[in-house]
Amino acid sequence: xxxxxxxxxxxxxxxxxxxxxxxxxxxxxxxxxxxxxxxxxxxxxxxxxxxxxxxxxxxxxxxxxxxxxxxxxxxxxxxxxxxxxxxxxxxxxxxxxxxxxxxxxxxxxxxxxxxxxxxxxxxxxxxxxxxxxxxxxxxxxxxxxxxxxxxxxxxxxxxxxxxxxxxxxxxxxxxxxxxxxxxxxxxxxxxxxxxxxxxxxxxxxxxxxxxxxxxxxxxxxxxxxxxxxxxxxxxxxxxxxxxxxxxxxxxxxxxxxxxxxxxxxxxxxxxxxxxxxxxxxxxxxxxxxxxxxxxxxxxxxxxxxxxxxxxxxxxxxxxxxxxxxxxxxxxxxxxxxxxxxxxxxxxxxxxxxxxxxxxxxxxxxxxxxxxxxxxxxxxxxxxxxxxxxxxxxxxxxxxxxxxxxxxxxxxxxxxxxxxxxxxxxxxxxxxxxxxxxxxxxxxxxxxxxxxxxxxxxxxxxxxxxxxxxxxxxxxxxxxxxxxxxxxxxxxxxxxxxxxxxxxxxxxxxxxx
Amino acid sequence: xxxxxxxxxxxxxxxxxxxxxxxxxxxxxxxxxxxxxxxxxxxxxxxxxxxxxxxxxxxxxxxxxxxxxxxxxxxxxxxxxxxxxxxxxxxxxxxxxxxxxxxxxxxxxxxxxxxxxxxxxxxxxxxxxxxxxxxxxxxxxxxxxxxxxxxxxxxxxxxxxxxxxxxxxxxxxxxxxxxxxxxxxxxxxxxxxxxxxxxxxxxxxxxxxxxxxxxxxxxxxxxxxxxxxxxxxxxxxxxxxxxxxxxxxxxxxxxxxxxxxxxxxxxxxxxxxxxxxxxxxxxxxxxxxxxxxxxxxxxxxxxxxxxxxxxxxxxxxxxxxxxxxxxxxxxxxxxxxxxxxxxxxxxxxxxxxxxxxxxxxxxxxxxxxxxxxxxxxxxxxxxxxxxxxxxxxxxxxxxxxxxxxxxxxxxxxxxxxxxxxxxxxxxxxxxxxxxxxxxxxxxxxxx
Numbered sequence: 001x002x003x004x005x006x007x008x009x010x011x012x013x014x015x016x017x018x019x020x021x022x023x024x025x026x027x028x029x030x031x032x033x034x035x036x037x038x039x040x041x042x043x044x045x046x047x048x049x050x051x052x053x054x055x056x057x058x059x060x061x062x063x064x065x066x067x068x069x070x071x072x073x074x075x076x077x078x079x080x081x082x083x084x085x086x087x088x089x090x091x092x093x094x095x096x097x098x099x100x101x102x103x104x105x106x107x108x109x110x111x112x113x114x115x116x117x118x119x120x121x122x123x124x125x126x127x128x129x130x131x132x133x134x135x136x137x138x139x140x141x142x143x144x145x146x147x148x149x150x151x152x153x154x155x156x157x158x159x160x161x162x163x164x165x166x167x168x169x170x171x172x173x174x175x176x177x178x179x180x181x182x183x184x185x186x187x188x189x190x191x192x193x194x195x196x197x198x199x200x201x202x203x204x205x206x207x208x209x210x211x212x213x214x215x216x217x218x219x220x221x222x223x224x225x226x227x228x229x230x231x232x233x234x235x236x237x238x239x240x241x242x243x244x245x246x247x248x249x250x251x252x253x254x255x256x257x258x259x260x261x262x263x264x265x266x267x268x269x270x271x272x273x274x275x276x277x278x279x280x281x282x283x284x285x286x287x288x289x290x291x292x293x294x295x296x297x298x299x300x301x302x303x304x305x306x307x308x309x310x311x312x313x314x315x316x317x318x319x320x321x322x323x324x325x326x327x328x329x330x331x332x333x334x335x336x337x338x339x340x341x342x343x344x345x346x347x348x349x350x351x352x353x354x355x356x357x358x359x360x361x362x363x364x365x366x367x368x369x370x371x372x373x374x375x376x377x378x379x380x381x382x383x384x385x386x387x388x389x390x391x392x393x394x395x396x397x398x399x400x401x402x403x404x405x406x407x408x409x410x411x412x413x414x415x416x417x418x419x420x421x422x423x424x425x426x427x428x429x430x431x432x433x434x435x436x437x438x439x440x441x442x443x444x445x446x447x448x449x450x451x452x453x454x455x456x457x458x459x460x461x462x463x464x465x466x467x468x469x470x471x472x473x474x475x476x477x478x479x480x481x482x483x484x485x486x487x488x489x490x491x492x493x494x495x496x497x498x499x500x501x502x503x504x505x506x507x508x509x510x511x512x
Numbered sequence: 513x514x515x516x517x518x519x520x521x522x523x524x525x526x527x528x529x530x531x532x533x534x535x536x537x538x539x540x541x542x543x544x545x546x547x548x549x550x551x552x553x554x555x556x557x558x559x560x561x562x563x564x565x566x567x568x569x570x571x572x573x574x575x576x577x578x579x580x581x582x583x584x585x586x587x588x589x590x591x592x593x594x595x596x597x598x599x600x601x602x603x604x605x606x607x608x609x610x611x612x613x614x615x616x617x618x619x620x621x622x623x624x625x626x627x628x629x630x631x632x633x634x635x636x637x638x639x640x641x642x643x644x645x646x647x648x649x650x651x652x653x654x655x656x657x658x659x660x661x662x663x664x665x666x667x668x669x670x671x672x673x674x675x676x677x678x679x680x681x682x683x684x685x686x687x688x689x690x691x692x693x694x695x696x697x698x699x700x701x702x703x704x705x706x707x708x709x710x711x712x713x714x715x716x717x718x719x720x721x722x723x724x725x726x727x728x729x730x731x732x733x734x735x736x737x738x739x740x741x742x743x744x745x746x747x748x749x750x751x752x753x754x755x756x757x758x759x760x761x762x763x764x765x766x767x768x769x770x771x772x773x774x775x776x777x778x779x780x781x782x783x784x785x786x787x788x789x790x791x792x793x794x795x796x797x798x799x800x801x802x803x804x805x806x807x808x809x810x811x812x813x814x815x816x817x818x819x820x821x822x823x824x825x826x827x828x829x830x831x832x833x834x835x836x837x838x839x840x841x842x843x844x845x846x847x848x849x850x851x852x853x854x855x856x857x858x859x860x861x862x863x864x865x866x867x868x869x870x871x872x873x874x875x876x877x878x879x880x881x882x883x884x885x886x887x888x889x890x891x892x893x894x895x896x897x898x899x900x901x902x903x904x905x906x907x908x909x910x911x912x913x914x915x916x917x918x919x920x921x922x923x924x925x926x927x928x929x930x931x932x933x934x935x936x937x938x939x940x941x942x943x944x945x946x947x948x949x950x951x952x953x954x955x956x957x958x959x
Binding site for chain 1: 595607608610611612613614615616618631632633656657660661662663664665667668669671672674675676677678710778779780781782783814815816820821824825826828831853883884885887888889890891892894895898899900901902955
């Protein structure tokens with residue numbers, strides 16, 4: 001094949017240890033900050049224009065406004081170009097502008113070949129700094145948002161639906177307590193004037209971090225920051241969040257719908273995040289208990305591998321969004337975090353059993369801690385697996401920005417530094433300190449919700465059967481314990497509403 | 513040969529690939545192909561980014577190979593069984609091995625092939641990976657009880673997707689469009705066949721014997737390793753894998769002679785959906801038909817196309833509009849998909865899609881638009897090659913089709929030969945109403 005220096009592969013640092021990579025997160029209150037990852041010779045340039053603004057900044061009664069406003073920038077026209085013209089110009093470059101909006105952080109993403117950097121940047125600069133705010137874009141994007149709330153969220157993906165209900169439960173009356181897309185009622189009331197006012201208020205220098213990675217010319221960051229300096233100085237005041245409310249006992253919300261399978265999510269707030277020392281110990285514990293989509297997960301082994309109940313069962317020490325392959329996505333940082341368990345859909349007939357089983361495993365984790373060999377295995381696993389987290393240009397830049405948020409130079413390097421020093425005792429102490437098995441929020445999507453409620457409240461035995469007539473004796477013996485494992489469910493702590501009632505208005509629908 | 517851009521100490525995943533627009537080949541890396549006596553093909557792509565290796569085993573058996581009644585979904589089911597271990601390396605030991613390695617690992621099943629991958633750090637681990645994977649493929653062991661338990665997991669996987677109307681529509685389209693070919697069903701299979709999987713122990717042994725054999729498999733290894741060293745390990749550990757010598761004959765799909773139609777009533781509220789499928793050609797890097805169709809799909813239905821702009825942006829009748837002309841080893845479907853905001857607009861959108869196809873038959877597309885589409889294709893493919901695993905995962909698909917990564921260069925060379933007149937001719941050839949299948953789905957009332 002052809003040989004050319006351009007074809008050859010660069011050795012670039014993964015752990016942020018290279019002198020070649022310049023990380024310069026600069027921050028002056030009220031002014032732009034930037035996060036740079038120059039990689040000379042790389043033919044791509046990755047953008048992450050990050051705003052420290054999210055759905056917590058939605059005004060009361062106007063929930064969904066942040067999502068709608070930023071969607072108008074990412075999927076609408078600029079003053080210079082209508083959106084259809086932008087689409088046509090992006091097309092030959094095989095590029096676009098992506099957007100993710102979350103509680104306290106939103107990010108516009110893009111990636112382009114250096115051949116096309118100037119043309120691409122000129123377009124996105126106008127989209128973000130000189131948006132068109134056209135009525136036709138507004139109608140299209142608002143309708144899409146309403147369609148998502150009315151017709152997609154509750155009827156096309158029960159796994160996601162369950163996670164969203166869990167969020168509503170954990171944060172009732174809290175700034176996190178609404179879907180990032182708002183409610184049908186709130187979005188219907190949003191106007192183009194609201195969008196423009198939100199943009200004017202929040203799209204200001206102090207809220208923005210310019211993230212750039214790749215083979216851009218050395219003068220390029222200065223050009224970008226110069227362009228973005230036309231925005232007014234200032235920043236949205238830092239939001240002091242109320243304390244997270246811990247559940248009192250088992251608090252259950254069931255969305256009732258016709259379905260052959262039950263989706264379950266459960267969890268509770270935790271007072272730590274990656275910024276805290278204890279998080280790394282908790283990370284080991286929860287990885288052992290339920291590493292996302294890995295055989296390592298104890299829940300996966302007990303529920304799926306041993307009993308074939310469903311496709312997978314996992315647990316998370318903080319807010320987790322799956323990205324490329326099975327790795328976490330970046331730029332979902334937030335001040336307050338939560339522990340959660342995700343039980344993927346399973347036959348309705350086995351729902352009570354599996355709820356019992358998950359809670360029983362959680363109880364055992366809290367009471368007994370992690371066995372030493374599992375501690376050693378999980379620690380070794382995390383030390384190696386986290387090396388795979390930041391592979392693409394965009395991922396590396398994203399992790400660098402998250403590192404800055406949590407107060408590190410490189411949070412993944414921090415894993416390599418800290419995990420070898422963590423003791424089993426520290427992990428088990430973190431489990432005792434931050435996890436519990438008596439107080440959880442539990443979100444369930446299922447049919448015939450009343451019968452599940454009755455069974456839960458009355459602790460009805462919930463035996464299950466297997467297609468395999470030769471199930472191992474130890475599993476059948478354990479099943480006898482699980483099927484009568486007592487759960488302290490009070491009837492007044494179980495709320496049921498038809499699935500279709502969710503997201504019509506703010507909060508959890510009023511119950512029967 | 514390769515030269516480091518800088519002399520640094522640590523590892524990276526990023527590859528520095530060439531400015532793609534100036535070469536004759538789209539694929540910028542050297543690769544080697546060797547074949548063992550037992551028919552196992554090994555494709556190696558050494559890359560000079562330190563430490564990372566992507567190790568892929570491509571078994572050229574997917575749901576296409578499920579030719580017997582009652583066996584739909586079996587390739588996918590067998591993929592699950594491949595994680596059950598051997599007598600030498602039981603499942604728990606295998607899991608612990610991967611866990612300690614901290615590897616990114618999984619398997620997936622498609623219409624035409626099943627793929628298993630391990631992405632890991634450290635060339636020192638290569639021999640153990642080769643040895644462990646060889647043992648898994650040659651000596652897989654499970655008993656009837658394990659089959660029964662895993663069948664329940666498949667049922668659970670079915671439930672994970674059961675709330676997706678898009679998936680249901682895709683099933684309906686295949687079921688309606690195909691009469692005989694095994695593309696009639698999806699990789700997950702029919703529910704009745706999934707429910708019968710606990711009883712399929714004997715068939716699973718037959719399936720293994722037929723397809724999990726060196727003459728049906730290809731190893732693809734990309735990353736930081738030495739080719740000769742790799743081959744030494746492969747010969748050592750895979751050398752005694754026995755050939756299958758089984759010849760698969762997929763049922764031939766008879767030509768479609770009249771338009772077909774089907775509808776599905778979704779039980780809860782959802783956006784209306786329409787899919788229109790036409791029987792198309794098989795993948796080829798020599799015949800120009802499929803290459804021209806690929807470009808047509810982009811010209812007429814990508815986000816920059818006039819029809820997308822009309823239906824999604826201007827009139828706002830559709831939430832999405834796209835074309836999917838998937839490459840398959842046997843003739844497959846050319847599919848147009850749309851989600852429609854109001855049920856009453858379904859027929860309008862259907863007519864607009866047919867009208868667009870008629871227009872393409874009568875008017876040649878502009879050279880400028882065709883050039884834009886070719887440019888998009890090159891940049892899109894180049895972007896997918898940005899990391900070691902990006903190289904392996906992108907090429908695995910093409911290697912399944914043609915058993916040689918060079919097919920990508922031939923395919924992109926074919927794209928360059930496509931002309932506006934060629935697009936016009938190909939539209940006339942394939943997009944006849946009698947060759948179409950239209951399926952629709954509408955939502956019901958909320959409970």
